[in-house]
Amino acid sequence: MCLYHRIFYTCNHSNYTLAYNCYHVLFQLQRINNPWERSRFDIPFELNPNCNPSQRNVIAPRYSEHPCDVCVQRDQERMFFEGANCFFVGTGGRT
Numbered sequence: 001m002c003l004y005h006r007i008f009y010t011c012n013h014s015n016y017t018l019a020y021n022c023y024h025v026l027f028q029l030q031r032i033n034n035p036w037e038r039s040r041f042d043i044p045f046e047l048n049p050n051c052n053p054s055q056r057n058v059i060a061p062r063y064s065e066h067p068c069d070v071c072v073q074r075d076q077e078r079m080f081f082e083g084a085n086c087f088f089v090g091t092g093g094r095t
C-alpha cells in the first residue's frame, strides 16, 4: 500500500503527494523490462485501488508556503487580462 502526504496550500486547497510507493507499483513499473510487455502497443498501468490516497494511507500533513498550481495559474491569467484593459475596448457590441 502506498503512503501519501496531504499537502495544504496557502489558498486552502489541498492535494496528495506520494511519500512511499509500495512493491505493487514497483512491479507494475518493472513490466517495462519484460520484452513481451514492451512489445504491446501501450502497457496498461494497473494501479491497485488500495494504492490511491484514502483515510488509511495518508501519513502526515504538509504545509506549503505557496498557493496551489491551479490558483497560481488562475492568478497569472487574471493579471494578464487586467494588464490588458484595451483588449476589451470596442468589443461591447456598441455600433
Ligand SMILES: [Zn+2]
Residues within 6 Å of the ligand: 001, 002, 003, 021, 022, 023, 024, 025, 048, 050, 051
Ligand atoms: Zn501501493
Ligand SMILES: [Zn+2]
Residues within 6 Å of the ligand: 009, 011, 012, 013, 067, 068, 069, 070, 071, 072
Ligand atoms: Zn488553490
